[in-house]
Amino acid sequence: MPKPLAEVAQIMGCSELDLTCVEQIVRKSKTSFAAGMQVLSPERRYGMYALYSFCRIVDDIADEEGDIQTKHRLLGEWREKIADLYAGKAQSSVENVLLASIGRFDLKQSDFIAIIDGMEMDVDHPIIAPDEETFDLYCDRVASAVGRLAVRIFGDSSESAQKVAYHLGRALQITNILRDLEEDAERGRLYLPKELLQRFHLPLTPDACISSPYIQEVCNILAFRASDHFRLAKEFIALCDQKALLPAKIMSVTYAFLLAKQRRWGWKPPFRRASLSLPEKIMVALAGLVMSVTKLKI
Template identity: 60%
Template structure:
């Protein structure tokens, strides 16, 4: 495990038992994501705080993605609402609870941001999202991405209004990028996150399978990519008003996803089943530029 074992004269990370820290880190490791590596730039308390936030997001997302019935998934998400409420009341029942509660207290995380993430997962849990209207599309992006950002910037070390603006814009930029990259994969799962109004504008039926084959998907992709670029620029402007050190992880995520979006634009949307990715050397170069630039 990557946590630092405290010497006798050092306080433990987040005041937590190493076994509890290992529990949240294991959720990150099992996910197979590169998230854990990216958070290594943070000092231990903030790193494990982010592991705890990630563990929460991963576990509620797993509920939404489960193959079970909608009623059962919504019931399990309600259990998560109750679980978060207990943490704010000072009750923790397992290792993940204890690290998450320590993170909430140490960094002043807001209850409503956790609730918003659960609300976003419930949108998926109640049935596949298919061609939401523009207002619902924006609400979904706020709940599943920007709300996570509002939790994250506080753990990073900035709770200012400008940091919330970073979360607002960067969350939307990242989520739109994911949606544009995953059109074909989402369609295979019966999902379609592209806004209904854009599909209608380009005469695309609001059906997952139809979108993948639509010749005018290219135009829809270009318009949404433009929106994502606007959000990336607004996020960068907000970061300039924030604590520079605290924004290092946000700059790293923004630079990585902006590169993914650029790669998607170069490929276009004629073959959406070909999912774009970045090479490891490219990721390293992006990280270096983001962290020292």
């Protein structure tokens, strides 16, 4: 029987209002993230809601309209808030649940700062055809750092779980980059590595690059790279606490499905962005249910 919200709040040391706030942020985003977190205990689920809320807030600062100076100021304020959290001080509902989660799950301050650093990369100037080193650094900051926090909330802080975060974070981020080429180009961004673009003589400007029929070759290479990260994540998940890493399995299955669908559709203009249809969402949800009952390995 699910724990009453008041009991969860008492266990975590924050208020029911705080927990409701972070859950509402997740619900309003209409992300499939919420469904995958239902397999967690209430304390871990609200910890993930708080982490998602933090990521949503700093990502919106980087992506929404506004001048660069204001964005830097707001992200700087979050650097100070993170420092305050590790000094035991919180001022908002999101911060209150983050503070509870930091203490309960031994979350590392460096990972929160890495996420903010990743947002700063988008603010400083539009990322356009980064070199491979910058591309990997960006993926680590905006995705794998989130994974490093998430696996601790899930309940596994082992070295193998950190490797899951490394590989699954990169797999998810590359998948999203491949799905969002057109949207990113409209924002003046092009996350595809410069070395790959130059190998196929593609232009290094967003609109011209994604309009080229040769974009398919570059995206196929990145898709294979993502698949390799999914494979390695699976191998490290097998070395982890299977119950704890169940949400990671569900995310891996979901995003591997999206990547496969995007590969079938391809990347030649006109671009089609892969997403889950209602039947596919039901299928993935059922796969998660089967995993939760049988501890099935992906």
